[in-house]
Amino acid sequence: MKKTERILCLTEILLSRPNELLPLGFFAEHFETAKSTISEDLAVIKETLQLTGRGTLETVPGAAGGVKYLPGIGKEEAQNFLEKLAATLSTEDRMLPGGFLYMADLLYDPAVVRTLGLIFASIFRAKNPEAVVTIETKGIPLALMTADSLGVPTVIVRHGSKVTEGSSVSINYISGSSKRIQTMTLARRALASGKKVLIIDDFIKAGGTAKGIISLMKEFEAEVVGLGILMEDALWHTGRLVEDYLALLQLAEIDPESGKTIVKANKI
């Protein structure tokens, strides 16, 4: 096998198995070559990943070591993506009752949430979250793609208290905007005690849901290392129940006559 082909195969394998520690010996055997040759190949791949902004390779030395591909996205590419997404959301027919914006078409579009997940992962990777937590339903794709980019499991909190997965923890919370008492539940076995968690959700208005998830996390002795939100409602002026979050977009204006919404990208 020629060098170009070997290095290409290596790249294809690494990129298709993100966040997985692959021993150099595995590649050396697979390509019937020396580990030192594989090391040289990896150095070239690392350089080109920098050029394309597609992430980086982490090398773990030692007997139990190897190489791991950590997916990423360039800052400029990320910002451009958010600007384009904001423009897509700034239209006349997306307003829903309750001041929410219709976003399901985008939230359920794999290519859109894949890129958003990469953006969240790039922002929060340094906090070393061990799980990504969200509440059903609309935030699930976003949380899953973030977890995929970070290489950690997803934990999905359910609405209500009917969870059939063994013992569970339920909490009541007050939705900040509608002031209704609601219940959210998480099965005990869904999250081990004492983990670092990143919370991901699609929208924040008064912050009642986010505050509820944070309370629930306390029951699991989890440390919340970040709260990433796709869109904050900048038109909500009566105070938020949580302050420390990072939103990628903001709902900035609604024209009451036409119903046209204006969504802006935040600087990340």
Next chain:
Amino acid sequence: MKKTERILCLTEILLSRPNELLPLGFFAEHFETAKSTISEDLAVIKETLQLTGRGTLETVPGAAGGVKYLPGIGKEEAQNFLEKLAATLSTEDRMLPGGFLYMADLLYDPAVVRTLGLIFASIFRAKNPEAVVTIETKGIPLALMTADSLGVPTVIVRHGSKVTEGSSVSINYISGSSKRIQTMTLARRALASGKKVLIIDDFIKAGGTAKGIISLMKEFEAEVVGLGILMEDALWHTGRLVEDYLALLQLAEIDPESGKTIVKANKI
């Protein structure tokens, strides 16, 4: 830029933008080289993709043409993955009330569902689905990853009838195993009329839910081109409401004394 580096960058860009048609002119400009050189590079990438079983490149000729990376997984690798997954599921503490198996840890693990999504995509790509449909909640990650590998949107049917996304279609259905009447709903704007759809779900017992989704699809004049299920309950002997489905795994045995379950991988 040397040839090896260019071809690596090209690979990284293609693999990170699956199912997207990228014009050859885009690459020629980006790498400041001739289109014919890019064509040669693509031929080498296509070959190595065959070697690693990571999918294929589709070349679309003409002025509006370009190249598209279609993700895939080799048949042997897929079968091995399913065998390992079946072994993981064959334990003593996974039985839930109602004869369901606890699978949430795996269904919400991005690396697991990414591979399962690739497997479903490889099986159903030839049917040209234009959307992947599922019902909340546990099947969502599976459906999303399948849709991502196919390059089509996900459509998520909601339980109950409280959908706040404009006009919607609800149907009542009878859960085949519990015999309870339930409701499922889909917003009108979630799926355009007359599309080819692939239905994906995590579990099938009597098939009531699957039959419900199929009925709902008729309301959208959709053509169901496939029904992919992660696990069929092979212990359910009283007939299924749907027959034409493809399951990757089967729940084959439950030992009533120990509660140990035996899960087998189907031949794909």
